Amino acid sequence: MFDIIVVGTGAAGVAAAFGFTERGIKPLILDVGFSNPDQDVKVSQNLYDFKQERDSFDLTIGKDYRGLHNIAYPDNTVPVKLTAPNFGFVTQGSEQLSPYRSGGFSPVQSFASGGLANAWGAGVYRFIERDLEGFPLKEPDLVGYFDRLTDEIGISGTEDDLRPFFGKADRLQEPLRLSFNASLLYQAYQKNREYLNLKGLHVGRARLAVLSEARDGRHPCDYTNLEFWQPGLPYIYTPLITLEKLVREGKVYYKNQRLVNSFEEIDGGVLVRCKNLPNQIDEEFRCKKLLLAAGAINTAKIVLSSRQDFETQLSLLDNPAIQIPLVFPSSIGRVIDKHAFGLVQLNLVWEDNHTGERLQGSVMEITSPMRAEFFPSLPFCASANLDLMRYLLPAMMLIQLFYPSSMRKPSRLKLLPDNSLSIEGDEISVDLSHVKTFLGFMRRLGAYSHPALIVKVPNGHAIHYAGTLPMRDIPSTPYECYPNGRLNQTENVYIVDGASFPALPAKNYSFAMMANAMRIADEIAKRTGDV
Helix, strand or coil: CCEEECCCCCHHHHHHHHHHHHHCCEEECCCEEEEECCCCCCCCCCCCHHHCCCHHHHHHHHCCHHHHHHHCCCCCCCCHHHHHHHHHHHHHHHHHCEEEEEECCCCCCCCCCCCHHCCHHHHHHHHHHHHHHCCCCCCHHHHHHHHHHHHHHHCCCCCCCHHHHHCCCCCCCCCCCCCCCHHHHHHHHHHHHHHHHHHHEEECCCCHHCCCCCHCCCCCCCCCCCCCCCCCCECCCCHHHHHHHHHCCCCCCCECCCCEEEEEEEEEEEEEEEECCCCEEEEEEEEEEEEECCCCHHHHHHHHHHHHCCCCCCEEEEEEEEEEEEEEEHHHCCCCCCCCCCCCEEEEEEEEEECCEEEEEEEECCCCCCCHHHHCCCCCCEEEEEEEEHHHHHEEEEEEEECCCCHHCCCCECCCCCCCEEECCCCCCCCCHHHHHHHHHHCCCCCCCCCCCCCCCCCEEEEEEEECCCCCCCCCCCEECCCCCCCCCCCCCEEECHHCCCCCCCEEEEEEEEHHHHHHHHHHHHHHCCC
């Protein structure tokens, strides 16, 4: 019998396992664990230099035309980064291993080693007291774990106007270099800072799990624009980095190619049932404590399957989001920024008087994605659109603006008798009239847009899934858990991923999910001694 079994190697699962190893406890990790295959094209130079010297078809489109998915299927789009051929492993097998029927919700699932974080945007934000409204937790419960994770991850950022919203900036590396257009926007913000702060808008440097200085054998960001095309870039932290280190150092047992289906509590522990995928045989493992970190959707599925419950409908949260393209007229016609970091450049927080909510935005560079992603949104003929993109793209950035989950009715998740899931949701219904005020702020900063250009992100594409098994001070249903993560009506089963989050502020939750997973692992280790 193992002391601890952790299911899943996404951000929460790896953080929980890491927490146990710091206490001298060696957990078993069960995972499907598809790995990043040898890539057909691996780039070791700047993206634009590579494209000038070599045929980039296999890198950007792929033999199966994966890169054109969002053009070929405009009604069934996927997040842009996941269309890249080299990122195909991230969602490999998901439709077969976790089939679903959906209406109004487009889930993105991963069974890769390291999970969806293989393709994450690398934004890491501490939850502060306001972010934890509705949680049976307080900010001090997580602060120490944020500190420990900052040391493990390597985070770039600084102390600036976002300090009241992102928490303390201790232990951070220097922020990344800004792209040309991001510099324009940030300089204009500094000049208009007093006025914009009075209006509730605050802008600052992004806090990213991206190295600006060498660390632990990983080199710093080299500004090659490869973030959308090349997984495993050493300067971008993913949970896989910690997982591989723990395996290499013999601090965890790791068994991949196992799909966990259900559990059963037995005398003194838990029986975990899974499928050995290569052999297609059923296997069982026994442990004293089971921690589920398979993602809010599949963790809920495991719990429902364990209880053979085909009636209960669980809530599923995700952050509503919109995308706002920005054009900097002063940059029209300039050469595209070939040496930029291709993801988030700046963050902003807007305390919107119209909605009464605090919204968070990521200001993103678009030097890395294919121009084809923008082609369908332009109104002219093909040749005119191509010319327009040639001049406009070097002058553009994109803001992804997130809303709290409370601004949309939760989606509904249910297990069906054939072991598939039914997920039903509603499209974003937020009144966007208030965004005109926001666009006015952007014009003041030299960036222009129009309400007609705003894109509502499909329900499910923020990929901040949560709330299926929420934590409560005192759980009232079998599908809630205690503040220590223990699932109600169980003795030894714990929920450590986003499934336990009862609400989502307008903020990426990965860092908070990792800190919470470490907190739960610590509490288990402290309470049970040697487990």
